[in-house]
Amino acid sequence: MTIDIEKIRADTPGIGNVAHFNNAGASLMPTPVLDAQIDHLKLEASIGGYEAAAAAAERCEAIYASVAKLIHAEVEEIALVENATVAWDMAFYSLPFEKGDRILTAEAEYAANYIAYLQVARRAGAVVETIPSTNAGDVDTRALEDMIDERVKLISITHIPTNGGLVNPAAEIGRIANAHGITYLLDACQSVGQLPVNVGEIGCDILSATGRKYLRGPRGTGFLYVRKGLLETLEPPMIDLFAAKWVAPDRYELRPDARRFENWENNYAARLGLGVAVDYALDLGLETIWQRILDLSSNLRARLSEVDGVELRDIGTVQGGIVTFTLDGVDSMAIKEALSGQGINVSVSHPASTLLDATRRNLPPVVRASVHYYNAETEVERLAEAIGIIAAKREA
Ligand SMILES: Cc1ncc(COP(=O)(O)O)c(C=O)c1O
Structure with missing residues (x-):
C-alpha cells in the first residue's frame, strides 16, 4: 500500500x-484524534462527565479492540493506562522476585525501567545483569543464550531505545525466553505505531506502550498487554474498586482480565483520542x-x-x-x-x-x-x- x-x-x-x-517525544496529532477529544470534552461540559462516558460507552469499549488488533492480542489482554511507564511499572512490580533471582536486560535500557530494577534488586535481593551488545549494537542473542540458567526470572528489553535508531531483535529474544520458560517483558514505547508489532510473533508475555509518540495519540495515554495465562497469576502492586470487587468484609476478587491493572477514574477524552489514533495507524x-x-x-x-x-x-x-x-x-x-x-x-x-x-x-x-x-x-x-x-x- x-x-x-x-x-x-x-x-x-x-x-x-x-x-x-x-516524534519520539510526542508526535503531531492528526485532526480526527484532536476532534475526538474536543468533541468529548464538549459533551462532558454540556451533559456531565459520567453521562458523557455513558453516551460514549460503546466507543470507549471499542478502544480495547483497536489496541488488541494493533498488536495482535486479545481484548482481555489489554489495559488502558496513563502512559508507558505506568503500564510497565504495573506489570513489573506484579512479578514476584526473590533473593538471587536474575533480571536480564539490555545495554540501551531506558532509565525509568532500570531504576525500577535497582529498586527491586535492593528490596528483594534480585540481581540485575546486562546482556552484552553485538558490535552493531543489538542485544547479543548468543550472549543471552549463554547467560540463561534457572535463576533467570525475567528478560526485559527495550524494543527501540529512546536514544537512537536501534531496533532490537525482539522476536529472537522471545524465542530464547520462551524456550526456557522465562517471563519476557518488552518496552515497546517507541516501536508501537512505528513498525508492525505482533505479540505472538515476538513471544513477549508483557508489553508496554504509550499513545503520544509514534501512535500520534494524545499525551497522558498508554496501554499494557499481558498474556492470558500469565495475567491471572499477577497481583497488581496497587488495586482499587475497579481492579477488584469487594465481595466480603475481609475479601476482594481481582478482575479476571488485564483491566486489573487499571483504576476507576480516567481521562475519557484522551482515551477516545487514543482509540482514533490507533484506528488511524491501522487504516494506513x-x-x-x-x-x-x-x-x-x-x-x-x-x-x-x-x-x-x-x-x-x-x-x-x-x-x-x-x-x-x-x-x-x-x-x-x-x-x-x-x-x-x-x-x-x-x-x-x-x-x-x-x-x-x-x-x-x-x-x-x-x-x-x-x-x-x-x-x-x-x-x-x-x-x-x-x-x-x-x-x-x-x-x-
Ligand atoms: C524507550 C522508552 N520507554 C519508556 C518511556 C516512557 O514513556 P512514558 O513517558 O509514556 O511513560 C519512554 C519515553 O520517552 C521511552 O523512550
Missing part, C-alpha cells in the same frame, strides 16, 4: 507551524508506515553524514526513525535552540536517559531528530540544510 502523503499532511494542522522531528497500515519511516530516516542519515563535523550516533543492524547525531564543537542544546528558532523541532537525548549505553559509548547529549511518516521529504532536506549552515558558521 502506498501512502497518500498529501491527505495525511492535510490531516495534520501542526505542519503549518513546524517541521516536527520530535503499519508496514506502510514503517517503510516510509525507513525511507525518510535513511535519507536524513545520508544527508547528515555529508555535513562536515556531524557524527551520527545511531547503532543497530536495523535502524528506525530515531536519528541521533552530534556536531563537532557545537553543544546539542544550542543546536536544538537554533533549529527551534527556524520552526524545526528536534529534542536532545541526555546520557542519563540510557546511562549504560551512553557510558559505554562515551556519548555526550545527542541531538535526536525523530522522523515520522507524515514528515515531508522537503522537511528532511530543510533540517539537513539547517545543520549544514550551523556547521559552516562554526568553521567561519
Whole structure:
C-alpha cells in the first residue's frame, strides 16, 4: 500500500507551524484524534462527565479492540493506562522476585525501567545483569543464550531505545525466553505505531506502550498487554474498586482480565483520542508506515553524514526513525535552540536517559531528530540544510 502523503499532511494542522522531528517525544496529532477529544470534552461540559462516558460507552469499549488488533492480542489482554511507564511499572512490580533471582536486560535500557530494577534488586535481593551488545549494537542473542540458567526470572528489553535508531531483535529474544520458560517483558514505547508489532510473533508475555509518540495519540495515554495465562497469576502492586470487587468484609476478587491493572477514574477524552489514533495507524497500515519511516530516516542519515563535523550516533543492524547525531564543537542544546528558532523541532537525548549505553559509548547529549511518516521529504532536506549552515558558521 502506498501512502497518500498529501491527505495525511492535510490531516495534520501542526505542519503549518513546524517541521516536527520530535516524534519520539510526542508526535503531531492528526485532526480526527484532536476532534475526538474536543468533541468529548464538549459533551462532558454540556451533559456531565459520567453521562458523557455513558453516551460514549460503546466507543470507549471499542478502544480495547483497536489496541488488541494493533498488536495482535486479545481484548482481555489489554489495559488502558496513563502512559508507558505506568503500564510497565504495573506489570513489573506484579512479578514476584526473590533473593538471587536474575533480571536480564539490555545495554540501551531506558532509565525509568532500570531504576525500577535497582529498586527491586535492593528490596528483594534480585540481581540485575546486562546482556552484552553485538558490535552493531543489538542485544547479543548468543550472549543471552549463554547467560540463561534457572535463576533467570525475567528478560526485559527495550524494543527501540529512546536514544537512537536501534531496533532490537525482539522476536529472537522471545524465542530464547520462551524456550526456557522465562517471563519476557518488552518496552515497546517507541516501536508501537512505528513498525508492525505482533505479540505472538515476538513471544513477549508483557508489553508496554504509550499513545503520544509514534501512535500520534494524545499525551497522558498508554496501554499494557499481558498474556492470558500469565495475567491471572499477577497481583497488581496497587488495586482499587475497579481492579477488584469487594465481595466480603475481609475479601476482594481481582478482575479476571488485564483491566486489573487499571483504576476507576480516567481521562475519557484522551482515551477516545487514543482509540482514533490507533484506528488511524491501522487504516494506513503499519508496514506502510514503517517503510516510509525507513525511507525518510535513511535519507536524513545520508544527508547528515555529508555535513562536515556531524557524527551520527545511531547503532543497530536495523535502524528506525530515531536519528541521533552530534556536531563537532557545537553543544546539542544550542543546536536544538537554533533549529527551534527556524520552526524545526528536534529534542536532545541526555546520557542519563540510557546511562549504560551512553557510558559505554562515551556519548555526550545527542541531538535526536525523530522522523515520522507524515514528515515531508522537503522537511528532511530543510533540517539537513539547517545543520549544514550551523556547521559552516562554526568553521567561519
Ligand atoms: C524507550 C522508552 N520507554 C519508556 C518511556 C516512557 O514513556 P512514558 O513517558 O509514556 O511513560 C519512554 C519515553 O520517552 C521511552 O523512550
